[in-house]
Amino acid sequence: MNTPSIYQDIIKAVSEEKKLLAVLIDPDKFKIEAVSRFIKKVNRTLITHVFVGGSTVDEFATEILVAKIKAHSTLPIVIFPGDVSQITDNADALLFLSLISGTNPDYLIGKHIEAVSKLKNSSLEVIPTGYVLIESGGQTSVEKVTRSKPLPRDDKQRIADTAKAGELLGMQFMYLEAGSGAMHPIPAEIISFVKQELNIPLIVGGGMRSRSQIMNAYESGADLIVIGTAFEEDETFFDQLRK
Numbered sequence: 415m416n417t418p419s420i421y422q423d424i425i426k427a428v429s430e431e432k433k434l435l436a437v438l439i440d441p442d443k444f445k446i447e448a449v450s451r452f453i454k455k456v457n458r459t460l461i462t463h464v465f466v467g468g469s470t471v472d473e474f475a476t477e478i479l480v481a482k483i484k485a486h487s488t489l490p491i492v493i494f495p496g497d498v499s500q501i502t503d504n505a506d507a508l509l510f511l512s513l514i515s516g517t518n519p520d521y522l523i524g525k526h527i528e529a530v531s532k533l534k535n536s537s538l539e540v541i542p543t544g545y546v547l548i549e550s551g552g553q554t555s556v557e558k559v560t561r562s563k564p565l566p567r568d569d570k571q572r573i574a575d576t577a578k579a580g581e582l583l584g585m586q587f588m589y590l591e592a593g594s595g596a597m598h599p600i601p602a603e604i605i606s607f608v609k610q611e612l613n614i615p616l617i618v619g620g621g622m623r624s625r626s627q628i629m630n631a632y633e634s635g636a637d638l639i640v641i642g643t644a645f646e647e648d649e650t651f652f653d654q655l656r657k
């Protein structure tokens with residue numbers, strides 16, 4: 415039997431025009447006792463993936479959180495790492511993010527080299543992913559942590575060319591990021607402009623707080639949407655996304 419592949423499942427879903435939705439759980443913002451109640455709510459929604467990660471996470475917090483999520487859900491768990499310490503074998507896959515919108519070598523290749531000793535003996539599915547940070551109305555924690563500038567939102571050609579360069583380098587997913595808790599999500603016209611250029615799945619996240627924003631992003635070409643803050647701030651948001 416072939417090993418199940420998160421990447422192949424996403425490719426299949428995209429080819430069938432199914433839209434995907436991930437809840438992002440940040441180990442630093444989440445009390446472990448709250449996980450089972452939270453995940454039970456997730457299980458009643460259209461959410462298809464659980465992403466786990468954050469900008470500044472204590473060592474082992476991710477591992478403990480992933481084990482707890484697994485106990486309550488069969489959804490695929492994907493590590494969306496802010497740092498090497500967040501890589502854990504317990505999860506199903508890892509977005510191996512390269513911050514291609516910036517010029518900080520640590521986040522283009524440096525952290526990846528550090529991660530190799532963990533990954534080479536691991537069964538974690540590693541998915542090379544281009545990560546493109548776009549200006550969203552204020553400084554976000556990803557900008558602070560990575561000490562890199564987002565791409566200006568009025569330069570959609572530069573954004574699309576950056577994403578395309580990532581695809582040509584062999585990245586398997588492209589992630590357009592406004593930043594967690596962003597004031598403004600990625601505009602529809604940027605999503606559709608980038609989507610026209612790409613032949614790989616397009617992930618979009620940052621600052622989405624309503625069902626209509628999610629639907630707009632899907633209509634513009636997002637294949638997988640990531641939402642964290644809206645669920646952290648108001649769990650009744652799950653009710654708008656019921657199966």
Ligand code: 1GP
Nearest residue numbers: 595619620621641642643
């Ligand atoms: C952050 O794109 C994700 O990396 C989700 O952002 O927390 O604003 O939903 P929010």
